Ligand SMILES: Nc1nc2c(c(=O)[nH]1)N[C@H]1C(S)=C(S)[C@@H](COP(=O)(O)OP(=O)(O)OC[C@H]3O[C@@H](n4cnc5c(=O)[nH]c(N)nc54)[C@H](O)[C@@H]3O)O[C@H]1N2
Ligand SMILES: Nc1nc2c(c(=O)[nH]1)N[C@H]1C(S)=C(S)[C@@H](COP(=O)(O)OP(=O)(O)OC[C@H]3O[C@@H](n4cnc5c(=O)[nH]c(N)nc54)[C@H](O)[C@@H]3O)O[C@H]1N2
């Protein structure tokens with residue numbers, strides 16, 4: 001027996017990026033513990049960290065390519081699998097054109113270094129308008145607001161939680177989620193520190209969440225009415241003449257237009273709609289103006305709703321007019337070691353083309369995923385006939401899952417790059433499984449840009465991959481070569497370009513990015529190459545000067561720094577980075593201002609009596625960690641939360657099975673009667689519903705639950721951004737005779 005060894009790495013499951021210490025011997029994981037010296041998480045982890053062991057060891061995790069046949073799933077060789085993809089997709093393209101092949105990329109893409117480096121080339125090779133991802137069920141409103149106001153889709157502000165004195169959290173539950181567009185592991189401890197220095201934490205949510213439980217104040221808002229709350233707050237700030245942009249004043253346009261747009265609304269009507277009192281709203285507005293270090297943060301509940309695009313814009317504006325944007329203790333912009341807003345990421349664009357059936361606008365070349373099923377089901381030229389899914393489970397994660405199930409079943413060809421045979425991949429003809437997360441290196445190329453501190457952490461692979469296994473980036477690389485379809489020279493160039501990451505490997509590409517980035521001074525501007533020439537000793541000396549090389553980051557340096565490298569607290573930088581054409585912050589982007597019309601008319605319409613919202617639990621991660629026994633054990637968590645008044649009114653007892661119905665579907669689920677949910681609101685978690693036939697998830701099937709997305713309506717979109725309205729679905733709930 002070998003010796004037990006310790007391996008330090010960053011957990012890649014959620015955005016918190018916790019440092020973990022894996023104790024292992026002879027290829028077996030003995031324990032996973034928090035890394036107390038990690039520069040970001042400082043000893044925090046959650047129960048999901050141990051699931052990395054379960055995931056790695058899971059007998060259900062696929063380890064070789066699989067083909068669906070009339071008599072079940074059969075293993076195939078990689079060569080056969082790739083050849084089949086090339087042939088089938090080639091044939092469909094020849095008959096129906098490029099747009100007949102769609103791509104869906106799921107959330108774990110962003111948590112995977114190799115995939116992040118390879119997916120762009122793959123998408124370009126497929127050359128389709130039918131590109132979809134989890135973005136349009138997630139952070140699209142943030143990206144649209146950032147693009148319109150700051151000129152770059154990835155310039156997303158992050159709460160400076162460690163220095164703020166007033167943190168207003170709208171539609172986020174960081175205690176359970178670990179934080180999102182806010183890498184803030186150990187959020188509870190950070191709130192405890194905020195309170196200890198005399199600050200306050202305020203939560204705005206229709207449910208008294210785990211985050212609300214530690215808040216100084218909890219404001220139970222009616223679902224989907226955040227736009228009215230924000231308008232009311234801004235109304236108070238403008239009428240009391242307290243709006244101040246601070247340092248931003250000389251660099252921003254549109255304050256007058258914003259003011260005019262807000263003042264059209266009647267503050268009493270706005271407040272009435274939210275369910276919160278006018279007095280409280282006025283007081284909150286004043287508190288935000290009076291506190292020099294304050295911020296308003298909004299996340300999934302704020303943006304996956306009917307007016308998500310407006311909500312995010314108004315949240316940014318609220319921070320701006322209270323002088324809290326790009327200021328210490330406010331909403332700030334991280335400066336990561338690999339900066340997607342510098343050389344690598346596109347700034348974004350909007351409405352360059354539209355979806356075929358519903359005419360929905362693209363954003364950054366992507367179409368809203370709520371339109372995916374109809375693009376497959378609706379006859380006519382341009383219909384989707386084939387699909388490639390990468391690290392996604394849209395059947396459980398996107399609206400109207402049953403309809404998508406039907407649509408996928410009717411495809412001519414589908415291939416999935418995924419670890420599991422699950423609700424989505426069961427429709428594939430081929431599944432191409434990548435290595436486990438512990439078998440490849442890790443660096444959070446996107447999420448480091450949204451951490452509450454500037455840090456850089458690289459984790460080398462823990463285990464060698466098994467013989468014959470392929471990494472995600474290698475699978476994408478091979479697909480890129482096989483499906484690359486640009487003609488002549490362009491094709492050659494595209495192939496040569498995609499060969500770079502393939503030949504070098506993600507670690508070497510990352511190394512180049514780190515060395516040429518803001519903290520890798522040695523290579524900046526190719527100076528190192530110059531300095532190596534004879535006779536340029538002075539330059540060489542200057543480059544060796546430690547003041548000029550604050551971190552000198554490289555993969556090697558990071559691999560040696562097992563707790564990560566701390567690059568310091570967030571610093572104001574927006575004025576230097578704003579990327580709009582005139583390099584000025586735009587407070588009143590025309591499309592956003594115009595969308596206020598929609599909000600104004602909604603203010604007149606009747607309020608539905610029961611609205612369904614989602615929820616997340618700390619022992620779950622979207623749809624794909626329910627095959628870990630240690631995470632699903634205990635009392636069932638897929639329950640419908642309902643307020644005692646609403647339950648009594650319908651004759652529903654705690655623990656009874658109820659029928660929940662929406663325009664698109666119906667589920668039966670156990671009711672949990674609780675005052676933690678507001679009257680008029682019910683809540684189901686997302687990511688469940690593992691009772692579908694033909695999946696290979698033994699543990700998850702025994703804890704199936706139901707899918708909230710069988711109720712969420714694919715026709716309800718935030719018209720401004722194309723984001724699915726996951727929260728605020730009108731439903732009816734009734735008691736059933738049968739037990740659970
Ligand atoms: N009603 C409702 N719906 C929601 C939400 C909500 O709040 N309410 N939240 C939305 C949000 S924020 C998101 S991000 C989406 C998520 O939507 P998706 O990304 O579509 O779904 P996931 O459940 O994250 O599925 C991830 C898939 O990737 C696979 N996988 C995991 N790791 C890897 C890997 O390293 N490589 C590969 N190739 N595959 C891997 C898993 O097996 C699984 O099939 O769900 C959205 N859906
Ligand atoms: N444990 C765990 N952690 C996760 C995930 C997970 O599934 N499980 N998923 C990861 C992913 S992909 C993401 S994007 C992040 C998401 O991170 P968060 O956004 O912090 O997580 P949610 O739990 O979706 O928080 C949304 C909140 O909005 C509330 N809400 C619903 N409707 C409304 C509304 O109309 N107005 C307001 N004000 N609030 C509303 C909900 O009650 C909920 O508390 O979490 C990540 N981390």
Ligand code: SF4
Pocket residue numbers: 011012013014015016017018044045046047048049177178185
């Ligand atoms: S909060 Fe949990 S799942 Fe998220 S990074 Fe930390 S240990 Fe991993």
Ligand SMILES: [Mo]
Pocket residue numbers: 107138
């Ligand atoms: Mo997400």
